[in-house]
Amino acid sequence: MIAVLKNTATKEQISSLISWFENKGLKVNESKGEYCTVLGLIGDTSTIDINLLQGLDIIESVTRVSETFKKANRKFHPEDTVVDVAGVKIGGGNFAVIAGPCSVENEEQIMSAARAVKAAGATILRGGAFKPRTSPYDFQGLHEEGIRLLLEAKKETGLPICSEIMSPEQIPVFEDVDFLQVGARNMQNFDLLKALGKTGKPILLKRGLSATIKELLMSAEYIMSEGNPNVILCERGIRTYETYTRNTFDVSAISVLKQITHLPVVGDPSHATGKANLIKPMSMAAVVSGADALEIEVHCNPEKALSDAAQQLTPAQFTEVMEAIGKARSIL
């Protein structure tokens, strides 16, 4: 950690600050410049509150040099982590496609979707049972019944299942769910992360709407520091001013994550763009950026007036996307 002091700082203030650092067990390297004094702090600075320092009158700036993410850091763990989701491996060259409807609606819907995505080559089935909605008046999901239907679909198709968990109290309900998703809004619900850290289950951790890559990794640390190494990160679009797409798919974040962490990385073009006609190019873009898996929404309900036009792909469109994904994988 490097603290730059203003040139208005008095000798007394500087030595008082140095003593404070030394009491925290840090070695302090002082260097006086023409306009400022720079303190280099060596040792374990993770106990230093950077916000507190930045608020000091005598401080010009404070920069952390060593990354604060430890367990997720590729520096200390150079090989790729491979997470095993009920037999389906993700990471380290193993590629997976997680597909299915946004929400579980009823038995027929989830069964037909499960069959369709399996036929097209998906390896994990997704479906929401507990839905985080901006409005309390919107549909919140089928809850326990949704999980039960997903397990039915797993029994028939053999596909492992992935569903979103919103609260530590729901953990018992998710006992047989293979892959637990933490949604973007809960990326910093630290009590949930800690509780999931105690389960040992594969966790799909989605980046918050305006979270930085570093904040995403620090949330992964919450899960990992409780003993669960099975964390998979997911880029699902960030909030920007652009309105043609629901969010902006930050594919360079996928490349960056592959460089700085050993954890597998998933791209979710469905939530990132909100448009069915962008899923094919954005799936390919995520693959060439290094994604270890994709999460894609697929719906299959030909009798419903809306289904074939929605943001969710039809099975036929999904099959086309799977072919494009295959081509993109072939050139890496």
Place this chain on the structure above:
Amino acid sequence: MIAVLKNTATKEQISSLISWFENKGLKVNESKGEYCTVLGLIGDTSTIDINLLQGLDIIESVTRVSETFKKANRKFHPEDTVVDVAGVKIGGGNFAVIAGPCSVENEEQIMSAARAVKAAGATILRGGAFKPRTSPYDFQGLHEEGIRLLLEAKKETGLPICSEIMSPEQIPVFEDVDFLQVGARNMQNFDLLKALGKTGKPILLKRGLSATIKELLMSAEYIMSEGNPNVILCERGIRTYETYTRNTFDVSAISVLKQITHLPVVGDPSHATGKANLIKPMSMAAVVSGADALEIEVHCNPEKALSDAAQQLTPAQFTEVMEAIGKARSIL
């Protein structure tokens, strides 16, 4: 709700969509323009998933016309709500100042802070016992012991106490806490909001780092729709590109909220700016924008090397800020 259809939409697609709306109990008003067809939907559109509609191929745009927030809406509840926090009223002309340290550290610290803020005119004591931190390796607060110390401080000073709650399981621990704060990161932790909606306690709901005013109000709806009308909203800075301040204090949001909702609104210049030397002008700015209360961090620990320079004000500085607040109130 208004749906604009692309001019590529066929007659069959349009009538299929109209039937779908009518099956949901809505009246549909069709209007054909030169370049598009516009459908005006009349009735209760809260069950319509706007994202689903926006994803349809034939849809150009969808706009909600009637606000989706009902219980917080000033249109349906023109008088100001007044929330009673253990005898301290907020809203409807009643102004409060919530002050105290960021975290409860030990008995002496919280006691001296409580006495100091009371002496300067604060009416509610704040202090964090459960701290949401980006890193799992940072100090997470004293937990139950912190709450116990706050209650001690309340006993001595008579000030109602305010502290952040992070999870539904903590509700029993907060039984005697007068005012429960939901932090910015938990603004869309819907399970927490619903659980707090069942308590009836005054809730201080902080705006998320990149949340819109509407999203903040929808989160208030989660609490209110469970039966708890005692919601107080808090503007505490939003994430922007500016780096001189920790966040950007959106004081116009305070004015907007006072216009569109009857709930009381609090300004938090401490978290918004992260700089002690901006608290005085930003407190005044929040007051003239219409704030019903301010939340300000005050620390009082003269023996600690860092205390007098930190982002948290000293009691002496806080006294000065209280005078400025008084002046700003005097001109409204």
Place this chain on the structure above:
Amino acid sequence: MIAVLKNTATKEQISSLISWFENKGLKVNESKGEYCTVLGLIGDTSTIDINLLQGLDIIESVTRVSETFKKANRKFHPEDTVVDVAGVKIGGGNFAVIAGPCSVENEEQIMSAARAVKAAGATILRGGAFKPRTSPYDFQGLHEEGIRLLLEAKKETGLPICSEIMSPEQIPVFEDVDFLQVGARNMQNFDLLKALGKTGKPILLKRGLSATIKELLMSAEYIMSEGNPNVILCERGIRTYETYTRNTFDVSAISVLKQITHLPVVGDPSHATGKANLIKPMSMAAVVSGADALEIEVHCNPEKALSDAAQQLTPAQFTEVMEAIGKARSIL
């Protein structure tokens, strides 16, 4: 255009507003809902100031339905535009790579760079002679001398040249430059756009740092409405909160642009990411998103201590990127 009126609007206010629209030659379609009145405006609404309307007390919201971009709109011009840059075609299936150093520094540097990028397969040479810099104290480029050196490099290699123009007065200096770049900071320098619209030359229009797709298209309209159809759009990264990359490369904007406009689209991974080690994956991502060309910074100065490590690729790295681009193109 659709105007939604508040339910507080009086009959007189509504009919006064309707008259005002009718005086502007619009047909007005009124539709009364339970909570509001909706006016559909049919005709040429391009003369209506949407900001003025939005500021009216009786207005709830105003939405433009027909796109305000006309000449760039694919609806009215379904076939791809192909721009000819001194014999190199871009768009309509013609792919180009624009490569070269950030700035022209001296004869040897630009000559060796020109030879190197040509050898690796680039089809247009880039180099900055007039540099827009945040600080007036930073290097501003070689100006006329830089242009002269680019023309030398063109003479030797035969590559058309591309360079940034910052002001209408510089147009004579750019007489022999084949491809004029408008930088992100000048995307809304409307006097420059209009002056370039009169030249007929191919223009590379870069998206502003926080500009929307629509604003980029409206700036293209400024050039096109003066009679110059040779506009090529460039996605070069937008400002977000992420700090690992200099900006965020919005590759979905490339796909969206290909859908809604007939103009060619270029991706610039160098400026978007600021990191040499992200150019390869991001070049591929841009290609699979539909880009008609890429702009990549290449430097070639082995004797300089810094050159091989900088954000600018070495010729060897660029050759590798060109291979990856070729592979990505092969699967489309």
Place this chain on the structure above:
Amino acid sequence: MIAVLKNTATKEQISSLISWFENKGLKVNESKGEYCTVLGLIGDTSTIDINLLQGLDIIESVTRVSETFKKANRKFHPEDTVVDVAGVKIGGGNFAVIAGPCSVENEEQIMSAARAVKAAGATILRGGAFKPRTSPYDFQGLHEEGIRLLLEAKKETGLPICSEIMSPEQIPVFEDVDFLQVGARNMQNFDLLKALGKTGKPILLKRGLSATIKELLMSAEYIMSEGNPNVILCERGIRTYETYTRNTFDVSAISVLKQITHLPVVGDPSHATGKANLIKPMSMAAVVSGADALEIEVHCNPEKALSDAAQQLTPAQFTEVMEAIGKARSIL
């Protein structure tokens, strides 16, 4: 400037980099930590391209310590600058109100507006003659005729006039204009800034839509470094995700600017919020934040159907706002 090197940097790379810095005339202070090496650079680092350094493979991070703004920096010029706009002083305790219509429309309109704002206490008249519009199809202003009408209004009322200039070629047209405004879109139109730096005229420099405070100050440096010290900075709202207001009025930027620069600072609540009913609270908020002046749009055209409801205040509303401003000034 402080450069932190990765622990993968070899000795050769480090000494090569140090030599490069020393060749640029800098003194280099090396400090080895456990995880990294830190180089402190002492001397004039303004010639170092920070982007180039950040792109180096061996660099972890680079931070500028001394501010790059020199002429605008309060450190080197502690007293407030007072700018004299044709007899009206701004800064150093001198407060001004710049008011008038968004655009000059015709003689009667600008004359009545000028009389009205003077009567209410405004000290400078504003009015747009050259209008930067997102669309080329929107009204672009009356141009020379608009300037002529402003000069008429000045002759009658004695108020100095302020109007936006968009291009260096327009400088002759603005010869008799007292106060030249650079709009947000042109904040980094460096050729315009340099040309204005040669005029010596008072310049009102508006912050770009997503510009940082530092970027605004660097643009002021462009004007000042050409010899013109008469720069006044203007906060006019920044782009955020909030949609209730047109932009977000960053009033804490006003307080920050007053601390770090000696230049006068203006707040523009009209453009920042886009809502007439927010002008009063936001004007007061700007004043208590330390603004030296306000710019407010006022329109006065009772015969036009729209005028009384628009974002622009009526003279009666403006008079009320002036009273509120007076009260806010009285408590400082």
